[in-house]
Amino acid sequence: MSEEIYRSPRKTGRVAILLSGRGSNFRAIDDAVREGRIDAGIVLVLSNKEDAPGLRTARERGLETLCLDPKLFATREDYDAEIVRRLEERNVDLVCLAGYMRILTPVLCRAFKNRIMNIHPALLPSFPGLHVQQKAIDWGVRFSGCTVHFVAEEVDMGPIILQAAVPVLRDDTEETLSARILVEEHRIYPEALRLFFEGRIEVRGRRVFIDG
Numbered sequence: 001m002s003e004e005i006y007r008s009p010r011k012t013g014r015v016a017i018l019l020s021g022r023g024s025n026f027r028a029i030d031d032a033v034r035e036g037r038i039d040a041g042i043v044l045v046l047s048n049k050e051d052a053p054g055l056r057t058a059r060e061r062g063l064e065t066l067c068l069d070p071k072l073f074a075t076r077e078d079y080d081a082e083i084v085r086r087l088e089e090r091n092v093d094l095v096c097l098a099g100y101m102r103i104l105t106p107v108l109c110r111a112f113k114n115r116i117m118n119i120h121p122a123l124l125p126s127f128p129g130l131h132v133q134q135k136a137i138d139w140g141v142r143f144s145g146c147t148v149h150f151v152a153e154e155v156d157m158g159p160i161i162l163q164a165a166v167p168v169l170r171d172d173t174e175e176t177l178s179a180r181i182l183v184e185e186h187r188i189y190p191e192a193l194r195l196f197f198e199g200r201i202e203v204r205g206r207r208v209f210i211d212g
């Protein structure tokens with residue numbers, strides 16, 4: 001059976017951000033866009049939570065925002081279908097999950113296959129799920145870090161694009177380790193977008209190859 005190969009497009013990209021909270025990864029991406037480090041524009045910041053601080057930041061920065069209340073939809077699939085509609089009407093090339101705390105249904109995953117990225121605060125496939133910085137401390141690992149990956153239907157298990165490692169220190173708390181990891185998140189997430197729109201990312205099966 002021949003392996004499916006996907007190559008990211010070399011173009012000025014149209015990016016949508018999905019977030020549920022603070023939005024510091026969104027800010028890091030937006031800063032990189034504004035500084036010309038990524039050849040892209042953020043065309044929509046979408047949230048499931050009206051009071052998400054990241055949504056407020058997006059408005060302050062003059063970006064188009066949209067809040068869709070999950071309670072107004074009968075099923076999770078209906079909700080994701082509405083997101084797909086909103087993304088398609090804006091010709092979005094790449095969707096970036098930035099602290100988006102909902103599990104995507106296949107409706108969204110399939111519509112944007114290889115075109116949804118996520119940032120996760122652990123070295124996947126170790127520690128998928130939530131509160132993973134505390135789990136890394138409790139497990140006693142010497143290193144943790146963060147992972148930018150494409151989103152597949154199995155949660156936190158899509159092809160890995162970039163990772164960065166940080167040490168776990170003897171006196172770390174969830175807060176101190178999270179802060180150390182976050183510095184790396186803000187570095188590698190914009191970097192992944194830059195590579196994507198330089199057309200340098202190739203996905204073969206579950207492996208990602210980066211040109212150059």
Ligand code: GAR
Nearest residue numbers: 021022023024025098099119120121
């Ligand atoms: C980040 O640490 C991100 O890695 C994590 O949520 C935080 C969001 O922060 N995401 C996940 O845990 C996804 N499973 P932010 O809103 O400041 O970007």
